[in-house]
Amino acid sequence: LRVETLRQAEDKPSPEDGDVLQLKKGNFNRALRKNKQLLVHFYVPLSGEGHRISAAFEGAAAELQGSEVKLAVVDVAKEKDLAKELNVTGLATIRLYLAGDKHNPVTCPAPHTSASILAWLKRRAGSAADLIADLSQSESSEELTVVGFFKELDHEYVQVFYDAAVDLPDVNFAVTQNNEVITKYGLTHDVVLLLKQSKLIQAYKMTPQTSKEMLIVFITVYQMDPVTEYTGQTATQILSSPVLNHALLFVNKSSAAFKEIHSAFNGAAESYRLKILFVWVDVDEPRNGRMMEYFRVRSFEAPLIRLVNLTDHVTYHLPSDTLDVHTIKAFCQSYLEGEAKPKMQSQPIPEGWDQRPVKELVGMTLEKVGFNPDKTVFVLFYLPYSAASRALFPLWEELAEALKGREDVVVARIDASANDINMSVQGGYPSLCLFPALYAERVRNTPVLLFCLMESDEDRRKYIEAAKAEEAKKANQSKDEL
Known part of the structure; x- marks a missing residue:
């Protein structure tokens, strides 16, 4: 009796919105036991794709009334524990649970319409x-x-x-x-x-x-067509394409040269249909601002062509102002053969960048400064809009002051959002990387320093105090020698 009472307390009745179950941690198991086939949409509120799939679920649920298939949704923003228990990580995950089996669901492709859901259920069972x-x-x-x-x-x-x-x-x-x-x-x-x-x-x-x-x-x-325009309607199709190499043409649709450039781009696309996905972006469309910001393209720079692989996100720039079929095809071929060189974005070199305690590096100066074999260089890779990054700025200045007497040590920082970094930076930002002197490894994350500077403010203070003490000790030794 006690076991049954606990089970009833855990498995409260499933609230429904129309024909779609609203599941939570407390009633998920009950829904599994009750339904032979339970198709669940794990969604994030305010997500455009999640809203579209939810609408498709509503339509499909109405068609499936009386069948052994029941549709349900889970708000992963509210049900974090349930999502973690079920190992749900995607923003729009759809799973079919069969015969109450909680651990071996079937993944359903993200549907565009209710008809897509019905077609998938019919095909997988037929x-x-x-x-x-x-x-x-x-x-x-x-x-x-x-x-x-x-x-x-x-x-x-x-x-x-x-x-x-x-x-x-x-x-x-x-x-x-x-x-x-x-x-x-x-x-x-x-x-x-x-x-x-x-x-x-x-x-x-x-x-x-x-x-x-x-x-x-x-x-x-x-x-898809050989060339697809990037819009809100095509974005999902483009990003979910199995072709991970994308050629992006940034161009002003209203320009006099648009038709000629688009024709050349389309002509090149025919030769690489299964290897490269060709997409064009209208730089005069305000809704494409985020796309342009990501690739750091300004409207006055158009037309230009970039190549990017969605696995490593390394970007390549067509090194020519001539955008004809031959030039575009040659660029694509050099990319596929591994001969193209990555596009290195860089901010302008700041005036007096090396006169301050913390050296302000950019893409053009990072390698020259960081790979100096005679100096040990400690670099903070930061994002200006990140609170975690900004929280390190005062400590980074204090560290630079503590080490300013060391001519063989450089403390620097670089804006990772505005400068391409042609090296492996482990983890997210902010990230600290040590470039050792004496021709050591190209980049080495130092666990001890990372711990001292990243674990807590107290540990960071201890490291800085130790650096100051070391400088004072060396100063006293110099006085004794004199």
């Missing part, structure tokens, strides 16, 4: 036979349709095709064995066709090496 459709309607559709033409429906190619369809619920898929279709496009069996309004966009020949991931890359790349 088979390739469910994708056989009337192609006369699909071919005339303005939406992209992925058509698999297979000689045998029990071939392993069909399963790979179907697995890709499950992971792409926003895309129309169809399977056919109609020879007239393949004859119409002049192709053979075991091929995947991308069709839009009866026009063949691209074809992909299946091979024994073709994986689900390879097919998904092909479909998602050719689902």
Whole structure:
């Protein structure tokens, strides 16, 4: 009786908003036990993507009334303990819990509409036979349709095709064995066709090496135009693309040269469809301000082209004012072959930067000062808008004063948000890096110094007092020698 009472206290009735359960730590387990299939959206309030998915959930829930699938949401901003327990880290995570299994959920792709949710649930529970459709309607559709033409429906190619369809619920898929279709496009069996309004966009020949991931890359790349404008509507599609190399054209859409430049950019894009994603950004659009700020592009600098990899975020700049097809393709090729040099952004060198106790470094002076083999250089990498960074400024000044008598020691700082750093800086900002003298390692984070300066104010004070004492000791030794 006591166990049952405790269980009832823990599992309070699930409050509902329409047909979607509002789950918390106290009623999550009860919802798992009660529903054979529980599709849960873990969301962050005020998130644009979270709001869109929530709307899709509402629509899908209405369609799923009476089924064994129940939809629910969890506000991770309020339910931090539950999110931590379930290891939820993404801003918009969607999971399907089956038969009360709390530890082995199925991840659902972020849907665009309620129809996407319904398609995903149907496909993952069905088979390739469910994708056989009337192609006369699909071919005339303005939406992209992925058509698999297979000689045998029990071939392993069909399963790979179907697995890709499950992971792409926003895309129309169809399977056919109609020879007239393949004859119409002049192709053979075991091929995947991308069709839009009866026009063949691209074809992909299946091979024994073709994986689900390879097919998904092909479909998602050719689902987009060769060049995509960056907007609020396309941002998610661009950032979620499996192609991680992005070519960005910053250009003024209203300029006289726009059509010519865009045409050249589009011409180059055709040659690198599966290797580089081509995106253009209108610098005259106020809503693109954050994008320009991130890449530190000012509107008067346009047109210009940058290449960036979304894994390491290292940026490359097209070193030419000529933006024709040949120049753009040559730049892309040098990037892919590893011959392009990263774009190093740098603030102007401040006047009198080396006359103050704390030397104010910029991108152009960091390597020269930091890698001086005759000096030990201690650098604070900071963000000007970070409270944690600003809190270190007084202590950094005090440290520089304590060590100003040491000609072989330099205390410096650099704004990491305004200067590209061509080195590995471990952890976030603020970060402290020691550049040892005597041709030591290129960059070495010193655990003892990091502990003394980062753990607490008391430890930081102790380090500074020790530095002062050392300077006083050396001064007394010099007096004795004299």
